[in-house]
Amino acid sequence: MSSWTNNPILTIEHLTMRFGGLVAIGDLSFNVGRGDITALIGPNGAGKTTVFNCVTGFYKPTEGRIVMHRANKEEYLLERMPDFKISAKAKVARTFQNIRLFGGMTLLENLMVAQHNPLMVASGFTIGGVLGLSSFHKAEKEAVDRARFWLDRIGLLERADAPAADLPYGDQRRLEIARAMCSGPELLCLDEPAAGLNPKESSELNALLQYIRAEQGTSILLIEHDMSVVMEISDHVVVLDYGEKISDGTPDEVKNDPKVIAAYLGVPDEEVDQVEQEVGL
Amino acid sequence: MLRFKEPFERRSKGGWPVISGTEKFSHNLPQEKILVFIRGSSKRELSQKRGLATTFFNVQKCTLTTKRWLEPSGGLNNDMEYFLQQLINGVTLGSIYGLIAIGYTMVYGIIGMINFAHGDIFMVGAFISLILIVALGVTASMPLALLILALIAILIVSMALTSVWGWTVERIAYRPLRGSFRLAPLITAIGASIVLQNFVQISQGARNKPLQPLIPGGFTLSDGSGDSGFVVQLSYSQILIIVVTTVLMIGFTTLINKTSLGRAQRSCEQDRKMASLLGINVDRTISLTFVMGASLASVAGLMFLIYYGVIDFYIGFLAGVKAFTAAVLGGIGSLPGAMLGGLLIGLIETFWSGYFSVEYKDVAAFSILAIVLIFMPEGLLGKPEVEKV
Numbered sequence: 137m138s139s140w141t142n143n144p145i146l147t148i149e150h151l152t153m154r155f156g157g158l159v160a161i162g163d164l165s166f167n168v169g170r171g172d173i174t175a176l177i178g179p180n181g182a183g184k185t186t187v188f189n190c191v192t193g194f195y196k197p198t199e200g201r202i203v204m205h206r207a208n209k210e211e212y213l214l215e216r217m218p219d220f221k222i223s224a225k226a227k228v229a230r231t232f233q234n235i236r237l238f239g240g241m242t243l244l245e246n247l248m249v250a251q252h253n254p255l256m257v258a259s260g261f262t263i264g265g266v267l268g269l270s271s272f273h274k275a276e277k278e279a280v281d282r283a284r285f286w287l288d289r290i291g292l293l294e295r296a297d298a299p300a301a302d303l304p305y306g307d308q309r310r311l312e313i314a315r316a317m318c319s320g321p322e323l324l325c326l327d328e329p330a331a332g333l334n335p336k337e338s339s340e341l342n343a344l345l346q347y348i349r350a351e352q353g354t355s356i357l358l359i360e361h362d363m364s365v366v367m368e369i370s371d372h373v374v375v376l377d378y379g380e381k382i383s384d385g386t387p388d389e390v391k392n393d394p395k396v397i398a399a400y401l402g403v404p405d406e407e408v409d410q411v412e413q414e415v416g417l
Numbered sequence: 418m419l420r421f422k423e424p425f426e427r428r429s430k431g432g433w434p435v436i437s438g439t440e441k442f443s444h445n446l447p448q449e450k451i452l453v454f455i456r457g458s459s460k461r462e463l464s465q466k467r468g469l470a471t472t473f474f475n476v477q478k479c480t481l482t483t484k485r486w487l488e489p490s491g492g493l494n495n496d497m498e499y500f501l502q503q504l505i506n507g508v509t510l511g512s513i514y515g516l517i518a519i520g521y522t523m524v525y526g527i528i529g530m531i532n533f534a535h536g537d538i539f540m541v542g543a544f545i546s547l548i549l550i551v552a553l554g555v556t557a558s559m560p561l562a563l564l565i566l567a568l569i570a571i572l573i574v575s576m577a578l579t580s581v582w583g584w585t586v587e588r589i590a591y592r593p594l595r596g597s598f599r600l601a602p603l604i605t606a607i608g609a610s611i612v613l614q615n616f617v618q619i620s621q622g623a624r625n626k627p628l629q630p631l632i633p634g635g636f637t638l639s640d641g642s643g644d645s646g647f648v649v650q651l652s653y654s655q656i657l658i659i660v661v662t663t664v665l666m667i668g669f670t671t672l673i674n675k676t677s678l679g680r681a682q683r684s685c686e687q688d689r690k691m692a693s694l695l696g697i698n699v700d701r702t703i704s705l706t707f708v709m710g711a712s713l714a715s716v717a718g719l720m721f722l723i724y725y726g727v728i729d730f731y732i733g734f735l736a737g738v739k740a741f742t743a744a745v746l747g748g749i750g751s752l753p754g755a756m757l758g759g760l761l762i763g764l765i766e767t768f769w770s771g772y773f774s775v776e777y778k779d780v781a782a783f784s785i786l787a788i789v790l791i792f793m794p795e796g797l798l799g800k801p802e803v804e805k806v
Contacts, residue, residue: 236691240686240800249681249697252696
C-alpha cells in the first residue's frame with residue numbers, strides 16, 4: 137500500500153471549480169502522502185494552479201472538500217478557512233509561479249514576516265514589543281536565528297540585509313521557498329519552483345527540496361513542467377488534463393501510462409481515424 | 418463669536434494705532450481693528466491671545482487685504498528676531514500637520530486609498546480632548562505636576578477613544594468595499610467625513626469652542642532689546658508640541674521598522690495576498706493601521722487645542738487638506754516623508770504669512786505642492802516606481 141492512501145496529509149475529495157460556464161477542475165480527488173514529494177503535472181491549462189489556489193484559500197471551490205491532516209491529529213477543512221488561517225493554523229505554505237517576494241524589504245525581513253504570528257503573540261500584540269519586554273526579545277532572537285539558518289541553507293546569508301528585489305532570479309526562487317519554510321509549514325506547495333532555472337540551479341533546488349522533506353519532515357506538493365525534476369525527486373505523481381485526473385501513481389507507473397502519453401504527445405493519426413469511424417464521422 | 422476678556426495693551430508699531438484696555442474682540446469687528454490686532458501685537462501677546470492671533474484661524478474667519486497689510490510696515494520685515502519667531506511658529510504648526518499626515522500616508526501605503534475622513538478624525542480627537550479637559554476641570558491654575566499628569570491621562574484616553582472612531586470608520590465605510598473598484602472607498606471616505614462633521618456639529622453645536630490657555634508662559638529668547646525691538650518667544654506649549662511630536666515620530670518609526678506588526682504592515686503594503694498566505698491577518702493589520710493613524714491624529718487634535726485654544730467642527734477640513742498636501746509633498750507612503758512634508762508646509766505657511774500676506778498662505782502652500790508634483794511626482798522622499806521587465 138502506498139503512503140498516500142495509508143497516511144495522507146492532504147485529501148482532496150470531489151473538488152470542482154467552475155468560473156461561470158468554464159469548468160477549471162471537475163470532480164478531482166487525490167491524496168498527498170505524509171512525508172512524500174508529490175508532483176502535480178499536466179499540460180498547460182490543465183488546472184494545476186487552480187488546485188493550488190483552492191488548497192491555499194485563493195479561490196473558494198464550487199464543490200468538494202479539502203482536508204488537511206496535521207501531525208498533531210488536528211484536521212482542517214481548508215475550503216472553509218480564510219486564507220491567512222490556512223497558513224497560521226493548518227500549516228500549509230505556498231510559493232507562486234511568478235515570484236511574489238516583498239521586494240522593498242530585506243531578505244531577513246522577508247523571512248521574519250513569515251514568522252509574524254508567533255512573534256505577535258510573544259510581543260503581547262506589539263505592546264510588549266514597544267516596551268521592550270525580554271520575552272519579545274527572546275522570541276525575536278529565535279526568529280532571527282531561524283531566518284539566518286534558512287538564509288545560510290540557501291546560501292544567501294551574506295546578502296541578508298539587501299532588498300529582496302535586488303537578487304537574481306534563481307536566488308529569489310530559493311528565497312521564496314525559504315520564506316515559506318519560515319512559516320513552519322507541514323505541507324509546502326510549490327508552483328513551478330524550477331521554472332526559469334538553469335541546470336545547475338535546478339539540481340540545487342532538487343537537493344533543497346530533498347533536504348526539506350528529509351530533515352524538516354515537511355511534505356511537499358509541487359507543480360512542475362520539468363520532467364527531469366519530477367521523475368528524479370517525486371514519490372507520487374498526479375496527472376491532470378482538462379481539470380480531470382488522468383493518472384495517479386509512482387513516477388514509473390505514470391511514465392508508462394498511455395493516457396499520460398496521449399495527453400502530452402497526442403495520439404497517432406490512425407487512432408483518431410479509428411475513433412472517428414466508430415462514432416460515425 | 419469669540420471673546421477675549423483679559424485686559425491687554427499694545428505698543429504702536431509701524432504707524433498703526435495703539436489699542437489698550439479691555440476690549441471685546443469678535444468676528445464682526447471692523448476690519449481695521451482686526452488688522453491692528455494682528456499687526457500691532459508683539460509675539461508675546463500673540464501667543465497669549467492664541468485664539469485669534471493665529472494665522473490659521475484668522476484667514477478662515479476674517480478678510481484682510483494684502484495692501485493694507487503691507488503698506489504700514491514699509492516692506493518686508495527682515496530682522497533676525499522676526500525670522501526666528503517665524504521659524505518657531507512654523508515648526509510648531511508643521512509638527513501638527515506632520516502628525517496628521519502620518520495617518521494619511523500610512524493608510525495610503527497599506528491600501529492605496531486616501532482616507533478623506535482622517536482630517537475629521539483629527540477634529541473628533543480635538544473635541545474628545547476638549548470634553549475631557551472640561552470634564553476633569555483641568556486649568557492652568559492646577560499644580561504643575563497634577564496638570565502634567567492630567568494632560569498625559571487625557572492624551573491616552575483621547576488616543577484610545579479616537580482610535581475607536583478610526584476603527585469604526587474603517588469597519589463600516591472601507592472594509593465592506595475592499596476589493597471593489599478603487600473609487601468606491603474614496604467616495605465613502607468623503608461620506609464618512611461629512612457624517613463626522615455633521616455629527617459633531619449637531620451634538621456639540623456649530624459655535625467655536627474656546628479653551629483658556631492651559632500652558633501659559635514660555636521662554637523669552639529675545640526680550641526686544643535688539644535693533645528691531647522684536648520679542649521672540651518660545652512658549653511652553655510650543656515646546657510641548659515639538660517634544661511630543663518628536664517622541665511619537667521616533668516611537669512610530671521604531672514600531673514600523675523593528676516590530677513584527679510593522680513588518681506585517683510593510684508586507685501588506687507590498688503584497689496583501691502574499692502576506693495573508695504567510696499567515697498575516699490582513700484585515701486586522703489594516704484596522705490597526707487606521708487605529709494608529711487615528712491615535713496620532715488625536716494627539717494632533719489635543720496639541721491643536723492647546724496651541725490655538727479654539728476649535729470648531731470644521732477644523733478637520735483645512736487641517737486635513739494641509740496634512741494630505743504634506744503627505745503628498747513628502748512622498749505619500751513614506752513615514753519620514755510625511756513628517757518632512759508637514760514641517761515644510763508649516764514653515765512655508767508661516768513664513769509666507771510672516772513676510773508676504775496672510776491671505777495667500779494657502780495659495781503658497783498649495784502652489785509649492787503643485788510645483789513639486791510637476792517636477793517630482795513621487796514627492797520628496799517617495800520611492801519612484803521602477804518596473805522591472
